[in-house]
Amino acid sequence: MIKLLTEKMREYNDSVLVGIGDDAAAVTINKDSNLLAASDMFVEGSHFLLSKLSPRQLGHKALAASISDIAAMGGIPRFALISAGWPPYIDLDFTQEVYRGLQALAACFEVQVIGGDTVKSPQIILDITVLGEVKGAPVTRGGARPGDLIAVTGRLGASGAGFNLLKSPAANSLLIPPGARESLIKAHLEPYPQVEAAAVLRKGGGLGAMIDISDGLASEINHICKASGTGVLIYADKLPVDRETRGAARLLKLSWLDLALYGGEDYELLVTMAKADFTRAKEALMHKGIKLTEIGEILPATEGVLIQKEDGVFPLTAGGFNHFR
Amino acid sequence: MIKLLTEKMREYNDSVLVGIGDDAAAVTINKDSNLLAASDMFVEGSHFLLSKLSPRQLGHKALAASISDIAAMGGIPRFALISAGWPPYIDLDFTQEVYRGLQALAACFEVQVIGGDTVKSPQIILDITVLGEVKGAPVTRGGARPGDLIAVTGRLGASGAGFNLLKSPAANSLLIPPGARESLIKAHLEPYPQVEAAAVLRKGGGLGAMIDISDGLASEINHICKASGTGVLIYADKLPVDRETRGAARLLKLSWLDLALYGGEDYELLVTMAKADFTRAKEALMHKGIKLTEIGEILPATEGVLIQKEDGVFPLTAGGFNHFR
Numbered sequence: 319m320i321k322l323l324t325e326k327m328r329e330y331n332d333s334v335l336v337g338i339g340d341d342a343a344a345v346t347i348n349k350d351s352n353l354l355a356a357s358d359m360f361v362e363g364s365h366f367l368l369s370k371l372s373p374r375q376l377g378h379k380a381l382a383a384s385i386s387d388i389a390a391m392g393g394i395p396r397f398a399l400i401s402a403g404w405p406p407y408i409d410l411d412f413t414q415e416v417y418r419g420l421q422a423l424a425a426c427f428e429v430q431v432i433g434g435d436t437v438k439s440p441q442i443i444l445d446i447t448v449l450g451e452v453k454g455a456p457v458t459r460g461g462a463r464p465g466d467l468i469a470v471t472g473r474l475g476a477s478g479a480g481f482n483l484l485k486s487p488a489a490n491s492l493l494i495p496p497g498a499r500e501s502l503i504k505a506h507l508e509p510y511p512q513v514e515a516a517a518v519l520r521k522g523g524g525l526g527a528m529i530d531i532s533d534g535l536a537s538e539i540n541h542i543c544k545a546s547g548t549g550v551l552i553y554a555d556k557l558p559v560d561r562e563t564r565g566a567a568r569l570l571k572l573s574w575l576d577l578a579l580y581g582g583e584d585y586e587l588l589v590t591m592a593k594a595d596f597t598r599a600k601e602a603l604m605h606k607g608i609k610l611t612e613i614g615e616i617l618p619a620t621e622g623v624l625i626q627k628e629d630g631v632f633p634l635t636a637g638g639f640n641h642f643r
Numbered sequence: 644m645i646k647l648l649t650e651k652m653r654e655y656n657d658s659v660l661v662g663i664g665d666d667a668a669a670v671t672i673n674k675d676s677n678l679l680a681a682s683d684m685f686v687e688g689s690h691f692l693l694s695k696l697s698p699r700q701l702g703h704k705a706l707a708a709s710i711s712d713i714a715a716m717g718g719i720p721r722f723a724l725i726s727a728g729w730p731p732y733i734d735l736d737f738t739q740e741v742y743r744g745l746q747a748l749a750a751c752f753e754v755q756v757i758g759g760d761t762v763k764s765p766q767i768i769l770d771i772t773v774l775g776e777v778k779g780a781p782v783t784r785g786g787a788r789p790g791d792l793i794a795v796t797g798r799l800g801a802s803g804a805g806f807n808l809l810k811s812p813a814a815n816s817l818l819i820p821p822g823a824r825e826s827l828i829k830a831h832l833e834p835y836p837q838v839e840a841a842a843v844l845r846k847g848g849g850l851g852a853m854i855d856i857s858d859g860l861a862s863e864i865n866h867i868c869k870a871s872g873t874g875v876l877i878y879a880d881k882l883p884v885d886r887e888t889r890g891a892a893r894l895l896k897l898s899w900l901d902l903a904l905y906g907g908e909d910y911e912l913l914v915t916m917a918k919a920d921f922t923r924a925k926e927a928l929m930h931k932g933i934k935l936t937e938i939g940e941i942l943p944a945t946e947g948v949l950i951q952k953e954d955g956v957f958p959l960t961a962g963g964f965n966h967f968r
Contacts, residue, residue: 335677335780335781336716336781336783339784339870340716340781340783340784340785340870341681341711341712341713341715341716341784341854341855342679342680342681342712342713342715342716342718342773342775342781343679343680343681344677344678344679344716344718344777344781345677345678345680346677346678347672347678349674352660352669352670352671353669353670353671353672353678353774354667354668354669355667355668355670355722355724355757355758355772355774356666356667356668356724356758357724357726357758357759357760357770357772358726358760359726359727359728359760359762359768359770360762361728361762361763361764361765361768363765364728364762364763364764364765365762386666387666387667388666388667390666390667391661391665391666391667391669393667393669397680399680399681399682399772401682401683401684401726401770401772402684403684403686403689403768432680433680433681433682434682435682435683435684435770437684437685437686437689437690438686438689439686439689439768440686440688440689440765440766441765443684443686443728443764443768443770445682445684445726445760445768445770447680447682447724447726447772448667449678449680449774450667452669455660456660456661456665456667456669458661458665459664459665459666460665529666530666545664545665
């Protein structure tokens, strides 16, 4: 069965010496690169409900998380190990669809599936390890310097809006233009890791810190400040929250700002750099069709982690609000 | 909490550029080595019962499986990623004990824990990925040649005997000398991966195929023959089943041969090599206190996968018998 499922995954290039089917996989990485490794575990009931996403989307989303982690270090994803637990109520068609979703996203980034494990379990479990490589030093969370600006790729809050649309009664979300509804739900169920953006940013040089937005902007900003020993001032009115997300927020009676700050799973990149480097970085990304938006400034740690809203400046804590857990 | 649990694991050497706590880990591997990767998933109820092992043994055993996989490729384990799902009925003390068991075994082999994931789940899940390295080509399952002998490290059936002792009524196992009982149960709950044996065998050169015994000798022999396109003849009377295991088998009314062939989880190495290389390999291992026993001969595929017993020669299939699932 495993063999059947993974046949498509067994078309390897030269960098794979031994793929699926032996005790361990054996691969080569570039001699001048460092190895990156990230794992993300998804458990049915804790992280997803089968009623809310297709098996193909499940495969996509589970792999996207770890690929995004590799991108956030400034790296290129290369290989994946897929450990899966399947319960008795899941049939072969379902598992094949999950692997198809995985394989389709892996193919986008030339990620080769080299191993993993398949076991019986009471509910679906997917634990995916992605191995990547980075030339020279990786970009950590700890590289922000006071005076840097902080910027974000793409748009914020779309995944959170999609999540809440999926939860809300159908009648409610029918009021949203179908295209917008589809786009927001897709942002939640089929997030696209910003590997290309990371490569462009890395190539441009001058990056301070970088992190991917998996738990929400507020949480990730706090991670950067803690690891870097800095503070920050975020400008709420600069956050790239688009018309679709704002429209959905109104209908759902949610604040668009809360969606942006706490929504999570946007899988955009949050990055700090010297102000002098921003225009060049923004233009390089624009050539690839990727938006980069300046959203604030890194401060000394003594200033704290702050957000400027319409009615004043407030501490920005990671928790505090919660439609999303 | 994760931080607390993993503090001990964060004492890294120079090969770890970024450990636990960022989006991904970053490490260096030797420039002239290939990278090995293996994952093994353990789910409470499917793979272990909390009533039968201590949390420390759980951590040990979960890590041992993947380390053994790396050894079976002729490699050196270097790094581990630990993904864990913890249910609400597990407290912090328990998880700390699991991590202590993991860490103690990791320390034996200088394996550094560089990452993973921690999530909520309905039952305990441990999915462990071990990264290793091998200079030159790895030793696969596919390298056996007709005329090679096949040999095994250590003893067989001890883990299966231990498993059945744990299952059997206490009164029954009281008939076994306490030392033997303890030794067999330890073989099952705290298997010791044969990393050193693999290194010695690899250094000696001339290896054909190698595999670790996780699913039982019969199953692993079939894997080698299938991957190598060969047959085999195993001699039942040469299998290294020691006095402790034979004694336990008698008391448990099980066949010692079945324990050796189908017991599984011995985590010994099964290896093929030219006959001319055996004495040297055996002596090199003896210097390390590790036994190597010749148990049969690789044949052309047309001969089949066979075992010579007292009463004749029989096909040796992977399944067929089962006290162990």
